[in-house]
Amino acid sequence: DAKTTQPTSMDCAEGRAANLPCNHSTISGNEYVYWYRQIHSQGPQYIIHGLKNNETNEMASLIITEDRKSSTLILPHATLRDTAVYYCIVRVFSGNTPLVFGKGTRLSVIA
């Protein structure tokens, strides 16, 4: 079973920041937090991952709380093309372990 809890759906106005929360209260010390998104009928797209420090790349920022029990994915300026299902996943950082997907958050960006 997935070790994360996410809201089922969220809306965001185009051009505004989208903040997607994720709860992972049972995360272990050797587990990373990964974020993927899936646009309809496509394969999931990797966004970002982190262990305990905040991370930023060209797509998004990942904010992890100090106790590591929750995190937030931030899309700084959401566009219509960011409409997708966003998955938050925890995964052991070694051994090429498979990902365990939950149902994710369906983000709708509204013009």
Add this chain to the structure above:
Amino acid sequence: DGGITQSPKYLFRKEGQNVTLSCEQNLNHDAMYWYRQDPGQGLRLIYYSQIVNDFQKGDIAEGYSVSREKKESFPLTVTSAQKNPTAFYLCASSGTGGSQPQHFGDGTRLSIL
């Protein structure tokens, strides 16, 4: 371009037939994975392989088989024993060690005629 290629994009199967889905990667990744996705659901793991000539069952392996004879290829066979094969099938791969993320292909949609 480096990436993961799944073919075909759409596949139709008659009742009682086996069918093989192709997955090829040119990323030089050691590990490869097969997932199944049903409408409105997350992905579920069918099989994965961490190295050539070795693979492990995932959560829903019944009715499926795989082989890993080459590093770049990980075909999935959906056998007639799979009672509900209609789904979206996704292949992924990842590099060795550390926190390397998995990268996915564009999927194959299988339907029963």
